[in-house]
Amino acid sequence: MDNQEYNSIVSFIWGIADDCLRDVYVRGKYRDVILPMTVIRRLDAMLEGTKEAVLTMKKQLEAAKIDNQWPALCNAAGQAFCNASPFLLKDLTSRSKKQTLEADFKAYLDGFSPNVQEILDKFKFRDQIKTMVDADILGAVIDKFTSSDINLSPNPVYKDAEKKIVKLPGLDNHGMGTIFEELIRRFNEENNEEAGEHWTPRDVVELMADLAFYPVEDQIKDATYSCYDGACGTGGMLTVAQARLLTLAKRRGKNVSIHLFGQEINPETYAICKADMLLKVCCCECTQYDGR
Template sequence: MENQTYNQIVNFIWGIADDCLRDIYVRGKYRDVILPMTVIRRLDVMLEDTKEKVLAMKKTLDDAKVDNQWPALINEADVAFCNISPFLLKDLTSRPNKQKMKTDFIAYLDGFSPNVQEILEKFKFRNQIDTMIDAGILGSVIEKFISSDINLSPRPVYKDAAQTILRHPALDNHGMGTVFEELIRKFNEENNEEAGEHWTPRDVVELMADLIFMPIADQIKDATYSCYDGACGTGGMLTVAQDRLLTLAERRGKKVSIHLFGQEINPETYAICKADMLLKGDGDQAEHISYGSTLSNDGNPTRQFDFMLSNPPYGKSWKTDAEKMGGKKEILDTRFNTYLEGGEEMAMIPRTSDGQLLFLLNNVAKMKKGTELGSRIAEVHNGSSLFTGDAGSGESNARRYLIENDLVEAIISLPENMFYNTTQETYIWILSNHKEERRKGKIQLINATQMKTSLRRNMGKKNCEISKEQQKTIVKCFMDMEENEYSQVLSNSEFGYWKITILHPKRNEDGSLATDKKGKMVPDKSLTETEIVPFNYAGGINGFLEHEILCYAPDSWINTAVTKIGYDLSFEKYFHTSVADRSNQEILTELTALQNETQSLLSEILGGAINDN
């Protein structure tokens, strides 16, 4: 099906909102009706051919007094769901009064199988029925969706009985998914402040998919793979990843299948995700989407995945999750706690104001071990994950765990204003537990901040995109792993440091050193200071003490009991471009020009005032 046909369908459905809902709903609430009704109509047309068979089976099962009827009924429907009401949507267009319309429509909705009921519940669609009934628009909305001007069916529609003149092409599962995604996109554009919370721009998702698949594309086998997103929103990342892997496999003559798994905490976006899976015919995949918080109620605690992509919430409090997990100080979840080589426990729990690193640790905990490819992760974060947190803090400990276990392949800095509801700088983290030999012990930093194309029209705060060619450039930069103006390849140790505490002796009034009863120097607490010592400092801590401290304060020493290890990553350190200093003459010339301009303006003002008098 051509894009023009997709657009016609999307525009027709969009027009339903303008035609039927305009005076009843504010524009931002159109989606509350249109999205669930689109789902319902697609499900309805997929059940038309088997409706009588399902009802006959229902009667047989009732007569036999079978309790658990849904498996048999769904099997009879020949799709992943069914409806046991006596109605199809086309049966509900005309009713003698509002009450009859309401009763029959509710009976129709109640007839859907449990997997559809959950979607309707999360959409809160039943909350809209009274509004539409009272306004007298429910019948009009239904008539629009069953109109001969639109076809949401997997079967073609013809103009003639001989079926020789095509009116509408069939809309297959992939096509329906595309239509649904376009509707979501349009609604997100209408609600810019909300869009970025649930939807990652397609250009970013495509780039992330290529960054995890391209390095291992030639190693793809005839096999089944799994892909997971612990903050899946409407499921866009999962479906893009699925399409990308299938395409790469087909080009290499491989036959693969991919199982999608996800979790989402927002009820509406969860419903959209599950509906999208059902609309594409992926009944099993829809069952793999869990509802609730990934942090405090992990829907996949024992599963491991081949590929993981995610855009977790950043700058968002996870205090409620912390309380559900027993309080921040009492969290024992092994995803967020680890042990050092000496057996010392190391908590990786960040401040409750921002939980994005917890989503990354959740993914790391689900990495496959012992397989040929291991697992690959692509995750979007803001700058906080790179540097927030002092040595020994939860954030720093998380970075320490990731880097010391050699899991970080690369971090890519994206252009500003890439997302819909934030202007914050964003970064893609690429992780693997099966690094190529050349990447072991190293992290590649890629500065892609200038690889962008301006949009003709802003989408919220998003004013640019990464074009297809620019995506290829970034992926090539990653694959080549060469050092240039956009890429730096650095040792893991480059990002580590010791935070040491320097003690200075207390002195008596005569300037002599004060000693305790055992003859040891007594530290002067007022003179205590801390210093940062990079791991790569020549001679380490002792070298730093000798060259930076003792030469100025020979009686000083280090309190080794409180030395802490920290990790942070700074793009500015490696890609900072300094502005050339201006000469004194340039500055003087500019100041003189400004002075003359000011004097001229004053003369005009004062001269005008004199003339007026």
């Protein structure tokens, strides 16, 4: 996927805010809806192909009276996360009554596995549902994110039944992470009071990674490494460090893996970081620092 296609997706998502949220939210609060909805739609798109398998597994687990169902359900989904509700996001677009849409959307959110629940809680996304329902925009937001004009799925969308002509290319994890980071950057620029507080320019981050790794490049071995950031913000330094280490190891013919660990005190920034890591499917553990 080239930069034009990336920019097209970012612009489409950015336009959802202007189309649906204007006059309901002040501009600085658009991110409270757009960022979590972007995460939700990406996860939803990745789970579409295994939805029936997850629901079948859930029935089997309930019949066997298994309490901790999440490991088996995530395994059935083929991901580090899953959704055990009976819905896909696109199923909710047919709801005509606000009350029905609200109840089904909440049930849909409640169906996500605990790692996604933590992200939604830190975003405080459920606090936005009543505002959107009262303003009658929840359905419009869901319609926009499930539109055929945008593809946040890893699988391409085809124009023909034979699947020979691609309408919209698939979006891999790295590409989704890039789009998510661009949305974060734009929102931070919109909110001047936050500009630079949780975002470090990518060229600065890459320079820091170079300064950390190049002096010890000749010491890289076939091994598993850990990388820790005690104030990880949105996680950019961790992922850039991972990419740089893997590049240097490959150059030297070494086989390495890297585990990322980060702490962040700001709840929303922590949610952004964990969501970005989950979207990229990194081996990462993020914790929220409690200040002690």
